[in-house]
Amino acid sequence: MPKPPRFYGNEAAQKSLRRMIKSGRIPHGFLFYGESGLGKKTLAEQLMAEMLCIGAEKPCGYCKSCRMMANQVHPDVCYVQHGGKRGGFLAETVRAVCNNIALPPNEGNKKFYLFSDCDAMDARMQNLLLKAIEEPPDYVYFIFTAGSPGALLPTVRSRIVSMAVTPVLEIQCREALLEKGYSEQECGEAIAAFHGNIGKCLEFLENAVIREIIALTKSAINSIIERNEYALLQTVNAFEKEREQARLFLTLFDRTLRDAMVHRYDPQAACIGCDPDGANALASRLSVRSGQAMHLAVDKAYAALQANVNLPLILAAFCASCMDA
Ligand SMILES: [Zn+2]
Structure with a gap:
């Protein structure tokens, strides 16, 4: 028997959703936002399962609706497909949604459209949807997920309820x-x-690749502690052909940098990075200025990555800036 989706933590958000369901005054649009991995889609699925469940304790996990939900085949739940090069949504897809909302639900009295990962959803597509979001039929609900609330236009956001999803x-x-x-x-x-x-x-x-990137991040931090530019260059060269991996490396590196800066003042502070020992060792060697300079080097490398600059060049410049700092 498939289990109903279980969303951990975020008690305040869960509580206010339950309150809305209980009161029967449920907004027709939601945006769940927060960094990837935090379970925005799980929260959306839990909300839909709860609202569609016909069992006693919702979501029961046993009723027809819950079973269809768990197998992702519920006819009244539309996982809107991404399309195009940047992972947004195609105009034909959005138009199809706008037409489809006129059809009443198949099973119960509610129908959902889930637009996940809306960070690359362009303004034109959002405008196409605007009227549907503004005046949806009673049975229609829209759920959006995104990394940041700014992914959606203010005109869209003003018509839906936005909720932050945070780490547990x-x-x-x-x-x-x-x-x-x-x-x-x-x-x-x-x-x-x-x-x-x-x-x-x-x-x-x-994923072994992720574990490898963590190991390389630790080794890069260690090279900086030892002021070994050659070792740093060798470490980051592992990402020479892998932009996605380079991106994750920069994020993890920056978090350890942040931990080191915080540890200068409070050695007991909780870490957000992957290398608490490295952060501690770095804390005693890093001035505020050099910390900021390295953070800027990360920002610059990140921006160059987004702008499709040649990867080995980005990495070489990043190493040089870190060593200068
Ligand atoms: Zn159920």
């Missing part, structure tokens, strides 16, 4: 990973790298 407590993350069958040790390693981000922890456990 590490103890909740451990519970979620243990439930998936991972050992205590595996959970510990994943949480040390990605803290309360359940999705990222799962990626860490399932």
